[in-house]
Amino acid sequence: MAYLNENYLKLKAGYLFPEIARRVKLFCDGNPEAAQRLIRCGIGDVTEPLPEAACRAIHRAVDEMGKRETFRGYGPEQGYEFLRTAIAANDYESRGIDVTPDEIFVSDGSKCDSANFLDVLGSKNKIAVMDPVYPVYVDTNVMVGNTGDANGTGQYPGLVYLPCTAENGFVPEIPAEAVDIIYLCYPNNPTGAVATREQLTAWVEYARRHRAIILYDAAYVAYVRDADVPLSIYEIEGARECAVEFRSFSKNGGFTGTRCAFTVVPKDLNGYTESGEAVSLHRLWGRRMSTKFNGVSYPIQRGAESLYSPEGKLQVQTLVDHYMGNAEILVNGAKAAGLTVFGGVNAPYIWIRTPDGLGSWEVFDRILNQANVVITPGAGFGGGGEGYFRISAFNSRANAEEVARRLKELKW
Numbered sequence: 001m002a003y004l005n006e007n008y009l010k011l012k013a014g015y016l017f018p019e020i021a022r023r024v025k026l027f028c029d030g031n032p033e034a035a036q037r038l039i040r041c042g043i044g045d046v047t048e049p050l051p052e053a054a055c056r057a058i059h060r061a062v063d064e065m066g067k068r069e070t071f072r073g074y075g076p077e078q079g080y081e082f083l084r085t086a087i088a089a090n091d092y093e094s095r096g097i098d099v100t101p102d103e104i105f106v107s108d109g110s111k112c113d114s115a116n117f118l119d120v121l122g123s124k125n126k127i128a129v130m131d132p133v134y135p136v137y138v139d140t141n142v143m144v145g146n147t148g149d150a151n152g153t154g155q156y157p158g159l160v161y162l163p164c165t166a167e168n169g170f171v172p173e174i175p176a177e178a179v180d181i182i183y184l185c186y187p188n189n190p191t192g193a194v195a196t197r198e199q200l201t202a203w204v205e206y207a208r209r210h211r212a213i214i215l216y217d218a219a220y221v222a223y224v225r226d227a228d229v230p231l232s233i234y235e236i237e238g239a240r241e242c243a244v245e246f247r248s249f250s251k252n253g254g255f256t257g258t259r260c261a262f263t264v265v266p267k268d269l270n271g272y273t274e275s276g277e278a279v280s281l282h283r284l285w286g287r288r289m290s291t292k293f294n295g296v297s298y299p300i301q302r303g304a305e306s307l308y309s310p311e312g313k314l315q316v317q318t319l320v321d322h323y324m325g326n327a328e329i330l331v332n333g334a335k336a337a338g339l340t341v342f343g344g345v346n347a348p349y350i351w352i353r354t355p356d357g358l359g360s361w362e363v364f365d366r367i368l369n370q371a372n373v374v375i376t377p378g379a380g381f382g383g384g385g386e387g388y389f390r391i392s393a394f395n396s397r398a399n400a401e402e403v404a405r406r407l408k409e410l411k412w
C-alpha cells in the first residue's frame with residue numbers, strides 16, 4: 001500500500017482561480033453575447049510580448065546550441081556566471097548593495113523558489129504570513145506539514161497571520177510574539193502597497209533580535225516609482241544576516257511563460273540546529289539546488305541576461321510604463337466611480353474597498369454581470385482580503401480604458 005502525504009488533504013479545494021474560472025464559465029455559457037465583451041483583469045499574468053532584446057538573445061542562443069562548436073549540455077546548477085554577474089552588477093552593485101554573484105541562484109521561478117526554500121528550513125519554525133497573502137506561501141507550508149487543519153474561517157493553526165489593513169498601510173505591525181520565519185512581499189500582491197525604509201528596518205531589527213529569517217519576495221520591484229522606496233531588502237543594514245530575497249523576470253521582462261528568476265542567499269545568513277549551532281543556509285541551498293535542480297536552459301538565461309543590456313533595459317522600462325499607464329487609468333476610473341482605492345502607484349495591482357460593506361464574491365458577481373469584467377475577490381487572498389477586490393493592470397491599453405469606463409457605469 002502506498003501512503004500519501006496527507007498534508008495535501010488539508011488544502012482547501014475551492015482554490016481561488018478555479019472558482020473564478022467556474023463562475024466565469026457559468027456566466028459566459030448563460031450570456032453568450034455578454035461573453036463577447038468579457039475583459040479579464042483577474043489573474044496576474046502579463047499580456048504584452050517579450051522584449052525584442054530577449055527574443056534576439058534567445059534565438060542566438062538556440063543557434064549556438066545547434067552547432068557542435070558552441071553546443072552546451074548541463075549548465076551550472078546555480079546558473080551561468082554571465083547571468084549572475086549581470087544581476088549582481090545591475091540590481092545590486094549599481095545601487096551600492098553588497099550582493100556577490102556567488103550569492104545568486106538562478107531558477108525557473110520565484111513561486112517555485114519560495115516554495116522550495118522550505119526544503120532547507122526545519123519543521124519547528126513559527127511561521128508568519130501577511131493577511132491578505134499570496135496563497136502560495138500558505139499552501140506550501142500546509143504541504144510540508146507546518147500547519148494543522150484549516151479552521152472555519154479558512155486559516156491554518158500553526159501559522160501566524162499578520163493583519164495588513166488600510167490603517168497600517170498594508171504593512172504588518174511587528175508582532176509581540178517571537179516568530180522564526182516571516183514572509184514579506186513588497187511591492188505587494190494583492191494590495192499594491194510598498195514598505196518604507198523605516199518599516200523594513202523595523203522588520204530587519206526584529207528578525208535579528210529573534211534570529212528569525214525574512215523571506216522577501218520582490219517580484220514586482222520594477223514597478224516602484226517613488227525614489228525613496230527600497231528596491232531590495234539588502235538596502236537595510238543587517239539584512240544580509242536575516243533575509244533571503246526572491247526576484248523574478250516574470251513581471252519586468254514578461255517572462256511568465258519563459259521562466260527565469262533568482263534567489264539571493266547571503267553568505268552571512270545562518271539557520272540553527274536544535275542544539276543551537278549556526279549553519280550557513282547558503283551552503284544548504286546550494287546543496288539543495290545541485291541535487292534537485294539542473295538549471296534553467298541556456299537560451300533562457302541568455303534571454304534574461306539581455307534584459308540588462310542598454311536596449312533590454314529600455315524595453316523593460318517601456319513594458320513597465322505600459323502597465324503602469326494602465327494602472328493610472330484604472331485608479332482614476334475607480335476613483336471617479338466613487339470607490340476607495342489603494343495601490344496602483346508602485347505596483348501593477350489596484351486594491352479597492354468593496355462599497356457598502358459588500359462581500360468580495362458578491363462584488364465579483366456584480367462586476368461580472370453588470371460590467372462583464374473579471375476581477376479578483378479579496379477573500380481569495382485570505383480573511384484579511386475580505387471587503388476588498390483586486391484589479392490587475394496587466395492588460396492592453398484599450399482594455400484598461402474600457403474597464404475604467406465600465407467601472408464608472410456600475411450601479412451598486
Ligand SMILES: *Cc1c(COP(=O)(O)O)cnc(C)c1O
Nearest residue numbers: 109110111134189219248250261
Ligand atoms: C508573479 C509573482 C511571482 C513570480 O513568480 P514566478 O514563478 O517567477 O513567475 C512571485 N511572487 C509573487 C507574489 C507574484 O505575484
